[in-house]
Amino acid sequence: MLKTVTAALLASVAMASASIACEITLKAADTHPDGYPTVEGVKAMGKMLEEKTDGRICVEMFHSAQLGEEKDTIEQTQFGVIDLNRVSFGPFNNIIPESQIPSLPYIFRSVDHMHKVMDGDIGAEILGAFSDHDLIALTSYDAGSRSFYNSQKPITSMEDLAGMKFRVMQSDLFVDMVGALGANATPMPYGEVYSGIQTGVIDGAENNWPSYESSGHFEVAGYYTLDQHLMVPEVLVMSKASWEKLSEEDQKLVMEAAKESTAVQRKLWADREAASEEKVRAAGNEIITDIDKTPFIEAMAPVYEKYVTDEKLKDLVARIQAVE
Helix, strand or coil: CHHHHHHHHHHHHHHHHHHHHCCEEEEEECCCCCCCHHHHHHHHHHHHHHHHCCCCEEEEEECCCCCCCHHHHHHHHHCCCCCEEEEECHHHCCCCHHHHCCCCCCCCCCHHHHHHHHHCHHHHHHHHHHHHHCEEEEEEECCCCEEEEECCCCCCCHHHHCCCEEEECCCHHHHHHHHHCCCEEEECCHHHHHHHHHHCCCCEEEECHHHHHHCCHHHHCCEEEEEEEECCCEEEEEEHHHHHCCCHHHHHHHHHHHHHHHHHHHHHHHHHHHHHHHHHHHCCCEEECCCCCHHHHHCCHHHHHHHCCCHHHHHHHHHHHHCC
């Protein structure tokens, strides 16, 4: 017992010393659980930042929606209550027009295509638009392809979607996308999806392999159709108020650490995606891959017409489609 108490005291002292050594501690939020690739990506950024600043700047990670769901944490980040926040592009669609472009259905042909776009000048232009909304977009992370899952039946065509109720992120674009496919969209916080499917409030939702698995949604929604309608990147943002408190040199180091963490997150993502798929398939869920995406893609025409309205956004779409 004495050894245990002594070890605990030493650990506490070590933690207190580490905290004292950090002149600046950046509070980071994520809705996903500990160990999830985006959470680990931000942790990797924190380690890199500590190394770059000799321990002056640290990152304290609050995972599992400890600081609230995405809508709440976005507002807290804009006000400077939260310093760093990993969020999908979706929740920003209603306030930042440029954020709608990576969120468009079938805008990216593949993961490689998405990486080339988001790592290049086009991606920098999209991220730069966040600065007008009290946020600094540092980098983009991978989030895989989003597909529909439900508790009712296999979906192999648009006809199968008719009348079904699917949870979507709180984004008008996502609501219209589901509506264009003939289904009913229900905006709902991520944390309420499991019980929503379980109680029949909704028939299902749409997300990637790791989210489908880690959330436990695969336990209540046994049918997963790989229509891959969205390949929306995640974005790591920083409060503009917190950013402006840093020196120019520290701003540069924060940006460098964020960019360098992207490669770590992408590798973790690829590994996690494979592991999640294996777990879901082992559970006996029905995975539908035999699906003609052409009618789904064609049904998106009115969505593009509604959201890609001005010449600037049309130019972004054209430039993305031209990237080889």
